[in-house]
Amino acid sequence: MLIIKNLHAVVEGKEILRGINLEVKPGEIHAIMGPNGSGKSTLANVLAGNKGYEVTEGEIWFEGKNLLDMEPDERAKEGVFLAFQYPVEIPGVSNATFLKTAINEKRKYLNLPELSPKEFLDMMKEKAKILGMDESLISRSVNVGFSGGEKKRNEIFQLLMLEPKLAILDETDSGLDIDALKIVANGVNVFHKDDNAVIVVTHYQRLLNYIVPDFVHVLYKGKIVKSGGKELALELEEKGYDWVTSNELETQSI
Amino acid sequence: MSQSVLYSKVKNWYLSNFEIFSKRLNGSKNFFNEIREKAVAKFTELDFPTRKNEEWKYTDITPILKYNFVPSALVSIPKLTLDEINKLLFKDFDFYLATIVNGVFVEELSNLENLPKGVIIGSLNKILKDRPELFDNYANDFLSIDNIFNALNNVYAYDGLVMIVEKNVIIDKPIQVLFINGNNESEVLSSPKNLIIAKENSQLSVIFNYRGFGDKKYFTNSTVNVSIDEGAILDYYKIQEENEDSYHIEKIDVIQSTKSVFNQFNINFGGELVRNDINTKLNGEYIETHFYGLYLVQGKQHVDNHTLIDHAKPNCLSNELYKGILDDNSHGVFNGKIFVRPGAQKTNAYQQNKAVLLSSGAKLDTKPQLEIFADDVKCTHGAAVGHLDESAEFYIRSRGVPEELAKSILIRAFANDVVEMMKIGELKEQINHKIFEHLHRIEFKNN
Ligand SMILES: Nc1ncnc2c1ncn2[C@@H]1O[C@H](COP(=O)(O)OP(=O)(O)OP(=O)(O)O)[C@@H](O)[C@H]1O
Ligand SMILES: [Mg+2]
Numbered sequence: 001m002l003i004i005k006n007l008h009a010v011v012e013g014k015e016i017l018r019g020i021n022l023e024v025k026p027g028e029i030h031a032i033m034g035p036n037g038s039g040k041s042t043l044a045n046v047l048a049g050n051k052g053y054e055v056t057e058g059e060i061w062f063e064g065k066n067l068l069d070m071e072p073d074e075r076a077k078e079g080v081f082l083a084f085q086y087p088v089e090i091p092g093v094s095n096a097t098f099l100k101t102a103i104n105e106k107r108k109y110l111n112l113p114e115l116s117p118k119e120f121l122d123m124m125k126e127k128a129k130i131l132g133m134d135e136s137l138i139s140r141s142v143n144v145g146f147s148g149g150e151k152k153r154n155e156i157f158q159l160l161m162l163e164p165k166l167a168i169l170d171e172t173d174s175g176l177d178i179d180a181l182k183i184v185a186n187g188v189n190v191f192h193k194d195d196n197a198v199i200v201v202t203h204y205q206r207l208l209n210y211i212v213p214d215f216v217h218v219l220y221k222g223k224i225v226k227s228g229g230k231e232l233a234l235e236l237e238e239k240g241y242d243w244v245t246s247n248e249l250e251t252q253s254i
Numbered sequence: 255m256s257q258s259v260l261y262s263k264v265k266n267w268y269l270s271n272f273e274i275f276s277k278r279l280n281g282s283k284n285f286f287n288e289i290r291e292k293a294v295a296k297f298t299e300l301d302f303p304t305r306k307n308e309e310w311k312y313t314d315i316t317p318i319l320k321y322n323f324v325p326s327a328l329v330s331i332p333k334l335t336l337d338e339i340n341k342l343l344f345k346d347f348d349f350y351l352a353t354i355v356n357g358v359f360v361e362e363l364s365n366l367e368n369l370p371k372g373v374i375i376g377s378l379n380k381i382l383k384d385r386p387e388l389f390d391n392y393a394n395d396f397l398s399i400d401n402i403f404n405a406l407n408n409v410y411a412y413d414g415l416v417m418i419v420e421k422n423v424i425i426d427k428p429i430q431v432l433f434i435n436g437n438n439e440s441e442v443l444s445s446p447k448n449l450i451i452a453k454e455n456s457q458l459s460v461i462f463n464y465r466g467f468g469d470k471k472y473f474t475n476s477t478v479n480v481s482i483d484e485g486a487i488l489d490y491y492k493i494q495e496e497n498e499d500s501y502h503i504e505k506i507d508v509i510q511s512t513k514s515v516f517n518q519f520n521i522n523f524g525g526e527l528v529r530n531d532i533n534t535k536l537n538g539e540y541i542e543t544h545f546y547g548l549y550l551v552q553g554k555q556h557v558d559n560h561t562l563i564d565h566a567k568p569n570c571l572s573n574e575l576y577k578g579i580l581d582d583n584s585h586g587v588f589n590g591k592i593f594v595r596p597g598a599q600k601t602n603a604y605q606q607n608k609a610v611l612l613s614s615g616a617k618l619d620t621k622p623q624l625e626i627f628a629d630d631v632k633c634t635h636g637a638a639v640g641h642l643d644e645s646a647e648f649y650i651r652s653r654g655v656p657e658e659l660a661k662s663i664l665i666r667a668f669a670n671d672v673v674e675m676m677k678i679g680e681l682k683e684q685i686n687h688k689i690f691e692h693l694h695r696i697e698f699k700n701n
Pocket of ligand 1: 011012016034035036037038039040041042043052085
């Protein structure tokens with residue numbers, strides 16, 4: 001589904017991603033962990049097509065298509081979804097209008113008819129229920145005045161509404177209390193099927209108790225320095241990043 | 255040709271046409287003659303403003319003076335059908351319709367049947383002839399001339415719209431006034447002169463809808479005098495969508511009495527060079543005034559909005575919000591004056607002026623002007639000029655929305671603070687749609 005080869009990316013003149021290789025297959029869940037500033041959000045933004053990040057080398061293939069040739073909206077319509085670490089507030093645009101526009105643009109792209117207002121409303125109600133979301137949030141301006149937790153929940157609500165093929169969740173767990181974490185993780189599990197994939201960016205093993213990854217990768221200074229199964233997350237929790245990063249130093253010095 | 259030579263040449267052009275014009279009028283005597291005489295004297299005395307004039311500092315009117323516009327009274331009026339004008343109307347709600355073509359009221363294109371009792375709406379020229387006494391108490395209000403365009407309007411004034419609403423009458427539907435300007439034969443000067451009198455405790459809602467006709471350059475030079483008497487409520491929507499290469503200058507002069515409410519919307523899409531002067535005098539206590547402005551300009555359009563809210567008496571509230579969207583090499587001007595006269599205590603006056611620049615060539619000149627001569631007042635003003643929020647644009651696009659649509663969603667959201675204040679739901683939607691249309695024409699042009 002997703003193949004990343006030797007990806008290098010630069011932000012404001014500084015190289016942040018320094019040769020990432022990653023393959024994600026349908027049905028898989030990958031967790032990406034790593035210290036602050038290691039480039040996790042940069043990778044997520046590059047995948048979503050944020051023009052603030054310049055790709056200087058490497059390739060990204062999504063379902064056999066060159067993702068780097070696509071505009072952000074094309075990527076979304078092809079099935080890439082990013083749950084933002086910091087969701088953006090958009091005053092004056094209601095959540096409902098926003099989602100309706102997005103869904104219908106995608107349907108247009110896929111040569112499907114627009115959703116009727118009723119179909120749309122029913123779908124919203126169903127998905128909001130999964131996330132225990134107050135329906136009043138749906139008519140409010142996108143993320144405006146939402147609490148930190150409500151914003152994160154709203155990202156997963158959008159995920160459920162848009163039904164992408166690949167979901168990239170950038171620290172969706174930060175700012176959630178333990179109950180909200182369970183609800184949001186359940187939302188992700190409802191989404192996850194054999195034909196789609198999830199990349200979870202997180203600092204905490206806690207989330208991975210609920211969203212169980214097939215693979216865990218450690219990103220350090222713009223490179224994946226270690227990959228393993230879900231037990232790697234536990235090990236990291238116990239030993240900290242020094243444990244893998246010192247390995248990295250050794251490999252570098254060879 | 256130097257500016258001063260050009261300016262005096264143009265003055266002579268309009269004055270010599272006036273002689274032909276007054277002969278055509280055949281000496282019919284009414285209230286208008288008095289206005290015209292004063293206007294000709296003023297027009298002769300005043301000069302066209304240069305940019306040295308503080309009131310015209312950011313607006314160069316020279317382009318307008320390069321054309322010899324023929325006063326519309328001297329040429330024929332285009333014949334339009336109901337079908338043709340239908341396309342120009344705001345629709346899907348009930349309204350009375352008055353149509354003014356190049357400043358002249360056209361009965362066949364109007365629909366003023368079944369107006370409530372106590373409401374007179376129609377041709378200013380005709381009503382002045384038939385019932386001059388109706389204007390007795392208002393004559394002075396309607397004679398104020400303070401700039402040369404204002405004078406020029408009155409020099410050629412011979413028709414326009416009049417609305418008189420008697421005491422306690424509430425008009426059940428909005429009145430849409432369609433102004434169609436331009437002519438396929440020649441470059442015309444259209445000079446509608448309009449009067450609105452809302453008597454004590456009356457209520458009405460008017461939509462002044464300005465559209466262009468034909469492909470010749472034209473100049474709309476309009477005036478509107480408004481009297482809102484005690485306890486009366488007037489909702490006033492000006493929506494200007496003239497031809498993109500036309501000139502549009504209008505002065506709206508309002509006098510409000512005690513406990514009256516005035517909600518004014520000034521929405522501009524069209525015109526190459528546009529100047530709006532909107533002045534209201536709060537000449538009583540417990541008055542409320544709301545000014546909402548919105549302009550969306552592109553290409554080389556120039557829109558200059560000058561507003562004046564004159565707090566003459568205590569205990570009044572005024573609130574002003576202007577929003578601009580400027581693309582390409584367009585230029586906006588906002589000058590908002592608030593006067594609080596001595597003794598106008600307990601005045602509340604608020605002003606906000608915001609704009610987004612969609613390109614590096616677009617520009618806004620802005621000047622708030624607060625002159626406060628009372629001490630117990632609350633008065634705030636703010637201005638903000640910026641660009642579209644890029645992170646919001648990326649966020650929207652990341653959900654599958656194409657760039658142009660993402661931008662237009664953000665722009666409509668920006669405009670929404672003004673649009674949402676409109677009280678006619680269908681009008682709101684159609685204004686939103688126009689914003690969308692104008693934004694996408696930009697895209698069309700670029701491709
Ligand atoms: N827009 C930007 N402008 C300048 N520097 C940036 C920008 N975005 C990211 N960076 C820099 O790139 C590096 C990687 O940032 P990134 O946000 O990808 O880290 P992260 O791994 O997501 O960290 P965290 O765990 O704190 O979220 C940091 O040094 C950061 O300062
Ligand atoms: Mg991050």
